[in-house]
Amino acid sequence: MEIKENEESWIFPKGNTYSKSLYSKDEAIKAFKTLKNCYNCYNCKKCQYCKDCFYCNDCNGCQNCQNCVNCEGCNNCFYCNDCEFCFYTHFSKNCKDCEYCSECEDCVTCNGCEYCISCKNYYRCDNNKGEKYE
Structure with missing residues (x-):
């Protein structure tokens, strides 16, 4: 799903591998698209996501x-090895930065960023300080 021009979105904080990723607050993961030159990620030209x-x-x-549509690319179901992006819904066995949130079973943390699937809340952690993003 493409992100509409008038749709509110946010960019990951600078300084991590996700700084060029764009998220839609309304459509959550469904509207995610990566702006990096990677063909193994959701909403790229060659690859799609369920x-x-x-x-x-x-x-x-x-x-x-x-x-789902098949795609030629990386070998991991939940983790893109090319752009090092965690898909949040499940942590990757190969991603050392991804762990389930200790406070909520439906949250997944990846490199300091959290997304709660149940309550649709976004958390942005800058300098190891958790800050709720609304």
């Missing part, structure tokens, strides 16, 4: 539904 179950189709698509 908008129903948030499953990365880099491993031959989603096995649970019919809404």
Whole structure:
């Protein structure tokens, strides 16, 4: 899903690998698109993402539904090795920076950034200080 011009969005803080990533507050993960030159990420030219179950189709698509499109690219389902982006819904076994949030089972942390799937809250951590983003 493309992010509309008039749709509110936010950019990750500078200084990490996600500084060029753009997020839509209204559509959450469904509207995510990466601006980096990577063909293994959601909403890029070659690769798509399951908008129903948030499953990365880099491993031959989603096995649970019919809404994923296969893509040639990285070998990890939830983690793009080329642009080092964590897809938030699940932490990658190969991503040392991703861990589940200790306060909420539906939150995933990746390199200091958190997104809560249940309450749709965004958290931005600058200098190891958690700050709720609304």
